[in-house]
Amino acid sequence: MKVIRTVNVAVVGATGAVGTMMLRVLEERRFPVGELTALASRRSRGRRVRFGGRSVRVRELTRDAFDGVDLALFSAGAGCSLAFAPEAARRGALVVDNSSAFRLEPGVPLVVPEVNPEAASRHRGIIANPNCSTIIMVVALEPLHRAAGLRRVVVSTYQSVSGAGARAIQQLWRESGRLAGRWRAYAPGRGVEQACEKLRAAGASGGPLPHRIACNVIPQIDVMRPDGYTKEEFKMRAESRKIMGLPSLRLSATCVRVPVYLAHSEAVTAEFARPITPARARAILRRSPGVVVMDEPGEGRYPMPINLGGRDAVGVGRIRQDPDDPRILHFWAVGDNVRKGAATNAVQIAELLVGASA
Amino acid sequence: MKVIRTVNVAVVGATGAVGTMMLRVLEERRFPVGELTALASRRSRGRRVRFGGRSVRVRELTRDAFDGVDLALFSAGAGCSLAFAPEAARRGALVVDNSSAFRLEPGVPLVVPEVNPEAASRHRGIIANPNCSTIIMVVALEPLHRAAGLRRVVVSTYQSVSGAGARAIQQLWRESGRLAGRWRAYAPGRGVEQACEKLRAAGASGGPLPHRIACNVIPQIDVMRPDGYTKEEFKMRAESRKIMGLPSLRLSATCVRVPVYLAHSEAVTAEFARPITPARARAILRRSPGVVVMDEPGEGRYPMPINLGGRDAVGVGRIRQDPDDPRILHFWAVGDNVRKGAATNAVQIAELLVGASA
Numbered sequence: 001m002k003v004i005r006t007v008n009v010a011v012v013g014a015t016g017a018v019g020t021m022m023l024r025v026l027e028e029r030r031f032p033v034g035e036l037t038a039l040a041s042r043r044s045r046g047r048r049v050r051f052g053g054r055s056v057r058v059r060e061l062t063r064d065a066f067d068g069v070d071l072a073l074f075s076a077g078a079g080c081s082l083a084f085a086p087e088a089a090r091r092g093a094l095v096v097d098n099s100s101a102f103r104l105e106p107g108v109p110l111v112v113p114e115v116n117p118e119a120a121s122r123h124r125g126i127i128a129n130p131n132c133s134t135i136i137m138v139v140a141l142e143p144l145h146r147a148a149g150l151r152r153v154v155v156s157t158y159q160s161v162s163g164a165g166a167r168a169i170q171q172l173w174r175e176s177g178r179l180a181g182r183w184r185a186y187a188p189g190r191g192v193e194q195a196c197e198k199l200r201a202a203g204a205s206g207g208p209l210p211h212r213i214a215c216n217v218i219p220q221i222d223v224m225r226p227d228g229y230t231k232e233e234f235k236m237r238a239e240s241r242k243i244m245g246l247p248s249l250r251l252s253a254t255c256v257r258v259p260v261y262l263a264h265s266e267a268v269t270a271e272f273a274r275p276i277t278p279a280r281a282r283a284i285l286r287r288s289p290g291v292v293v294m295d296e297p298g299e300g301r302y303p304m305p306i307n308l309g310g311r312d313a314v315g316v317g318r319i320r321q322d323p324d325d326p327r328i329l330h331f332w333a334v335g336d337n338v339r340k341g342a343a344t345n346a347v348q349i350a351e352l353l354v355g356a357s358a
Numbered sequence: 359m360k361v362i363r364t365v366n367v368a369v370v371g372a373t374g375a376v377g378t379m380m381l382r383v384l385e386e387r388r389f390p391v392g393e394l395t396a397l398a399s400r401r402s403r404g405r406r407v408r409f410g411g412r413s414v415r416v417r418e419l420t421r422d423a424f425d426g427v428d429l430a431l432f433s434a435g436a437g438c439s440l441a442f443a444p445e446a447a448r449r450g451a452l453v454v455d456n457s458s459a460f461r462l463e464p465g466v467p468l469v470v471p472e473v474n475p476e477a478a479s480r481h482r483g484i485i486a487n488p489n490c491s492t493i494i495m496v497v498a499l500e501p502l503h504r505a506a507g508l509r510r511v512v513v514s515t516y517q518s519v520s521g522a523g524a525r526a527i528q529q530l531w532r533e534s535g536r537l538a539g540r541w542r543a544y545a546p547g548r549g550v551e552q553a554c555e556k557l558r559a560a561g562a563s564g565g566p567l568p569h570r571i572a573c574n575v576i577p578q579i580d581v582m583r584p585d586g587y588t589k590e591e592f593k594m595r596a597e598s599r600k601i602m603g604l605p606s607l608r609l610s611a612t613c614v615r616v617p618v619y620l621a622h623s624e625a626v627t628a629e630f631a632r633p634i635t636p637a638r639a640r641a642i643l644r645r646s647p648g649v650v651v652m653d654e655p656g657e658g659r660y661p662m663p664i665n666l667g668g669r670d671a672v673g674v675g676r677i678r679q680d681p682d683d684p685r686i687l688h689f690w691a692v693g694d695n696v697r698k699g700a701a702t703n704a705v706q707i708a709e710l711l712v713g714a715s716a
Contacts, residue, residue: 156514156625224656259617260575265575297586324510324610328610
């Protein structure tokens with residue numbers, strides 16, 4: 001029996017929105033970190049990050065940086081993962097990769113610990129961390145599936161700008177500041193139409209999102225595919241099928257960016273093989289790991305970005321039966337896309353393996 | 359043959375977000391207004407509104423105010439309509455009522471001119487103007503229904519604050535201003551998590567919406583019903599059935615408020631009796647009144663609040679076939695809730711009757 005006392009951890013993309021949170025989650029969960037290596041592209045070389053009360057210098061990402069690393073948490077985009085993750089694994093590190101690079105590879109487990117923890121042990125050096133919207137949805141769907149047999153899903157998302165990284169956060173920040181200045185020029189009640197015309201004229205602000213996001217919603221996340229779906233929408237379908245072990249699950253998503261900084265919201269329609277009442281669904285979800293039921297809508301209690309941001313749980317509420325079909329439930333789920341949708345889930349995956357080797 | 363040369367028009371709620379727009383739309387469409395009477399509650403008495411290049415004094419709403427009025431456009435809430443619309447009709451005015459008061463009354467036509475203009479002529483003094491989200495959706499659904507037979511709808515909305523009136527616009531304006539001040543205290547990239555914690559602590563701002571709306575989305579519009587749906591969600595179901603003449607249409611809605619000032623967006627899933635391709639749907643919608651097809655997503659062209667606000671057309675895009683069922687289409691529709699969702703539709707209804715009497 002090999003007892004792992006400490007784990008040498010590398011965080012790749014350590015200065016990004018998710019990488020920064022990975023460092024924080026490793027601390028919060030008292031992950032047994034031995035040596036901590038913060039890696040980033042040449043652009044961030046020399047910057048410093050905080051970990052364990054110390055200031056850690058960010059090193060440039062190279063192949064040799066993985067020597068002596070036991071666990072490499074990647075969150076620097078698919079290109080970076082394709083270039084460096086196999087090399088990190090070859091040098092003996094377990095890779096947990098937050099990019100889309102390997103998620104649908106047959107030999108790579110795609111893991112949400114509350115859903116398919118057993119898949120993690122079948123890794124060959126790389127485990128993929130799913131898309132943020134997918135994680136938030138399947139944490140809520142899996143317990144209901146076990147009870148009633150999931151047949152079909154229709155989901156519409158309300159995704160925050162932090163899902164597009166630190167530069168998208170800056171885009172909304174910058175646009176909001178410009179609009180705030182403009183709004184001050186109008187007395188409230190002077191006519192939203194007139195004000196909005198000025199806002200329209202202001203145009204985009206040159207950020208990473210495809211359009212202006214302040215006072216707007218954008219029905220496109222990631223690139224378009226030839227079939228009319230975006231890559232984000234395709235991910236929700238393909239990844240949910242793999243994680244839940246339902247290769248022919250019927251699922252269609254509409255993924256939309258909204259002017260919110262943190263936390264993704266999702267309106268989910270789930271059709272089951274057997275009828276399931278909202279009361280039973282609530283009872284099941286209340287005892288499910290990673291879920292918090294917030295479902296007293298008459299008292300204004302339901303999940304929202306302002307009360308789920310900064311938390312690891314997925315909030316589920318507005319659970320109701322379809323008025324025409326008792327096999328269909330509609331519900332509303334919200335989760336912190338940077339935490340449970342990315343950093344926390346990655347660290348939870350690592351914990352599964354550390355636990356398994358003890 | 360009676361020739362109506364001019365129509366004496368009263369606008370009830372003339373100082374509100376919709377009432378102001380009604381005055382503007384009457385001008386834009388050169389509605390043959392004779393005498394214009396601007397009415398509002400005692401609170402707004404003495405304020406002035408602009409119409410036809412003149413400044414019109416707002417009068418207090420009383421029963422006698424409807425003497426000599428041919429057309430009364432109501433937009434001052436259901437309570438006001440219940441109290442005054444029947445009286446206005448009794449005194450000979452045709453009432454077009456934007457509130458929910460009479461929409462589902464059997465003897466009251468509920469009209470979207472692009473969908474069921476023929477219903478308008480069956481009025482007994484009052485015609486109801488539908489809910490804003492419903493109008494935007496049925497303008498897009500009706501032509502597709504005629505081609506392929508609508509069976510079932512699932513819709514998730516992204517509704518702007520102007521749908522809750524001028525005070526909700528002020529709430530978002532005020533909250534955004536407060537947040538802009540806070541954001542300036544942070545350097546971009548200093549961590550969205552840290553910043554959002556401060557925003558959460560800031561709390562609500564005492565506006566009409568049930569929670570803070572800046573940096574948030576709220577999955578509740580109007581009051582909750584015992585069946586777990588909100589009144590807004592119920593309206594979309596019941597009103598669509600009545601307008602489209604499909605009393606047993608299966609429809610479930612999730613209505614959500616987003617931090618946008620103007621224009622409602624909707625992710626619509628529509629199941630038809632017969633298969634329908636996206637190409638055919640686009641061709642049908644291109645020749646449909648009140649619709650503008652914006653569907654080149656690869657070039658970033660789809661409807662959004664920033665490009666539909668201020669317009670009367672409903673924008674439709676992201677039209678795609680369900681990957682598992684050729685009878686299901688998914689699409690994205692956006693419309694100006696104050697114009698086509700309220701003021702423009704009301705004036706269009708009045709035009710049907712003015713035309714009919716000529």
